[in-house]
Amino acid sequence: MSGTTVLDARHLLCPIPVIRTQDRITAMHPGQTLQVIATDPGTRFDIPAWCRVHGHSVTGIDETGGEIHFFIQVCDAQP
Amino acid sequence: MQPQRKAVALISGGLDSLLAAKVVMEQGIHVEGINFFTGFCVEGHTHAIRQKDRDKPKRNNALWVAEQLGIKLHIIDISEPYKDIVINPQHGYGQHLNPCLDCKIFMVNQAKMWAWAEERQFDFIITGEVIGQRPKSQRKATMPVIARESGAEDRLLRPLCALNLEPTLPEREGWVDRARLFGFQGRNRKPQMELAARFGFDDYAQPAGGCCFLTDASYSRKLEDLWSHRGTRRYELDDIMLLKIGRHLRPRPEFKLIVGREEGENRFLEGYRKQFTHLRTASHQGPLTLIDGAASSDDLQLAARICARYSQGRSDAAVTVQVQHPSGATEQLQVQPFAPHEIPQEWHV
Numbered sequence: 001m002s003g004t005t006v007l008d009a010r011h012l013l014c015p016i017p018v019i020r021t022q023d024r025i026t027a028m029h030p031g032q033t034l035q036v037i038a039t040d041p042g043t044r045f046d047i048p049a050w051c052r053v054h055g056h057s058v059t060g061i062d063e064t065g066g067e068i069h070f071f072i073q074v075c076d077a078q079p
Numbered sequence: 080m081q082p083q084r085k086a087v088a089l090i091s092g093g094l095d096s097l098l099a100a101k102v103v104m105e106q107g108i109h110v111e112g113i114n115f116f117t118g119f120c121v122e123g124h125t126h127a128i129r130q131k132d133r134d135k136p137k138r139n140n141a142l143w144v145a146e147q148l149g150i151k152l153h154i155i156d157i158s159e160p161y162k163d164i165v166i167n168p169q170h171g172y173g174q175h176l177n178p179c180l181d182c183k184i185f186m187v188n189q190a191k192m193w194a195w196a197e198e199r200q201f202d203f204i205i206t207g208e209v210i211g212q213r214p215k216s217q218r219k220a221t222m223p224v225i226a227r228e229s230g231a232e233d234r235l236l237r238p239l240c241a242l243n244l245e246p247t248l249p250e251r252e253g254w255v256d257r258a259r260l261f262g263f264q265g266r267n268r269k270p271q272m273e274l275a276a277r278f279g280f281d282d283y284a285q286p287a288g289g290c291c292f293l294t295d296a297s298y299s300r301k302l303e304d305l306w307s308h309r310g311t312r313r314y315e316l317d318d319i320m321l322l323k324i325g326r327h328l329r330p331r332p333e334f335k336l337i338v339g340r341e342e343g344e345n346r347f348l349e350g351y352r353k354q355f356t357h358l359r360t361a362s363h364q365g366p367l368t369l370i371d372g373a374a375s376s377d378d379l380q381l382a383a384r385i386c387a388r389y390s391q392g393r394s395d396a397a398v399t400v401q402v403q404h405p406s407g408a409t410e411q412l413q414v415q416p417f418a419p420h421e422i423p424q425e426w427h428v
Contacts (some may be wrong), residue, residue, distance in 0.1 A: 011350055013320075015116050015139060019156050042139070049142040053152050 004033045010067065014042040018050050021072070025056065028074045033059070036070040043068055084254045085109045086236070087190050088205040090152060091290060092140025094283045095207030095239060098274050100148055102238040103205055106255045110205065111151045113190050114141040117182075118158035118319050119165075119292045140284040147280065157189055158316055165293065166312045170224075175299035177291060179213060180221055187229035203234040203249045209271075210240045210264040219243065239263045239271070292323060301327055304428045308332060308372070321351070321371075327428040328385060334372025335428060336382055338389050353405060358386045361411065362399035365390025380414060387416035 007024050009017035017038045025034055036047060047070050048058050060071040088100040090112035104110050145152035164185050168178030183206075190204050210219050222244060226235045233248040236255065241247070242262030250257040263270045275283060292298040301322045306312045308329070321337055324344045329335035339345035345367040348357070355369040356379075368386040370379075379402055387398035393416045403409045 015114075015120075015154050016156070018139070018142075019116060019154050022154060046139045046142055049139065049146060050152070050154075053142065053145045053150065 004035050004071075007034060007036045009036055009038045009040075009043070011039055013040050014046050017043050018046050021047055021070075022050065022054075025054075025072070025074055030074050030076045032074045034070075034072045034074065036072065038068045038070070039066055041068075043070070047072075083107065083109050084202045084249070085111070085200060086203050086205050086249075087199075087201045088112050088150075089186055089190055089207070090114050090141045090144050091207070092142075092144055092284050093207065093290065094268075094271055094275060094280075095209060095212075097144045097147065097207070097280065097283060098271055098278070099205050099207035099238045100144075100150065101278055101280075102260065102274075103236070103255060104148065104150075106259060108255065110148070111153065111199075111201075112141070112145050112148070114152055114154045115161075115186055115189065116154060116156045116158060117161045117291070118316050121290050121292055144283075155189065157185075161185070162314065165314075173294065175294060175296055176302055177293040177299075179294075180224065182291075183208075183225050184228045187225055187231050187235060191229060191231050191234075202254065203236050203247070204231050205236050205238060207239060208237045210243050212264075212266055292319075298322060301428050304329065304335070308335070317351070317354075321369075324348075325369075326389070328422070328426045329428050330381055330385065330426045331372075331374075331378060334370050334374045334378060334382075336385055337369040337371060338386065339366040339368070340389075352403070356402065356404050358383055358400050358402050360387060360390040360392060360398055361401045362397075363387075363390045363392035363395070365392070365398075379410075380412060383412045383414040384417045385422065387414050388419070388422065390416070392416060 005024065005028065007020055009020050017036065017040060021036050028034060051058050051072055055075040057073040057075065058070060059073050062069040086103055086108050088096065088110050090096045090100065100110050100112065142152055164178050164181045168181040170180040173179050187204060187206065208217050210217060210222065226232055236247045236249050237244065238260050240263050241257065241260035243264055246257055249255045305314065305318060305322065324347060325340055326338040327335055328338065337348065339348050348367045348369055351369055355371060356374065357370065358368040359365065366386060366389050368382065370382055374382060383400035386400055387393065390398055392398035396415060397413050398416050400412045400414055401409060402412060
């Protein structure tokens, strides 16, 4: 996927993947996509929840081989 | 027309911070939440590690509260600067290694610094504190200490117990109506539960307390043990993570063992294999065991017997244990597992 920024949050436990996601998105522009790769099952709830409260869109979640891949489109109004 | 005032609310994920933010939002104030990661938070980690908990992952209560309120939540990693609070609290510890008063001062200060440093122009800070609810940090005498030493002064509003305190700036300026704040005090949770019902909140985290490992006697004992045997009151994030899981046994002053108790913990400990000498039973199913410290050849025999004690071969005459050093070198030991009574209680940290 062209223009996608990738954040490796594997082997990190919540809330650290959420914090890393938050910090990375703060430096991104509206419309850009962030792909977060995590292994903590808690991210299935926490990353979409964080995106909802900040208005970012989770456009996809793929799970393969114990990894969870989130695709997040950055919203217009930054946190 | 007056500009809409803005407040930043410390959101722990418990009922009190939920209500405090809601009370102020009801008065037309724009509220955003802030939540701090200290490294000692109970939520999340242990549930992500242990297999029995992975099947029903726990929500992050602070995020859940933010969703209920419809506010943004900023989660801030303060684990590094927080070390000073844990190691050297100016106001001392609570019952265990919990520096509750210093912690609250620090967090209010962080909220203030974060808000202004980012030029978010928040007008005041909200906490869910209630006088008399906590023996150390939430007393009438300590409330002004927190306001003063954090630097927030009278921009710190406690909506749930405001009527028991002097009016703060937001009240004096009329940004919030003091008559619509509350005078809760003491450990009785009934007023909060009634207020929650009035707002329509019927699902919330259990009443405050138990959200920080430093309030836990067993955890505090392990941290004291770590400090005393290292000869320094320092820690890294990995240290405090490892204190949360496994059996910790210290058979010799020079080293301790961290023994996985179940599959999830073993999997988590796998991530530390390259940093520690570790043992695994080869002839039977058994735990992954890390050696934290320096162990001699004789000590490795001892460690292997302990590791074998917690394996499926605990009743057998001999168990094969594989030892792997951080260098990658491996060796195999044949040992007789310790019987339960052969492991002195004082080895358990």
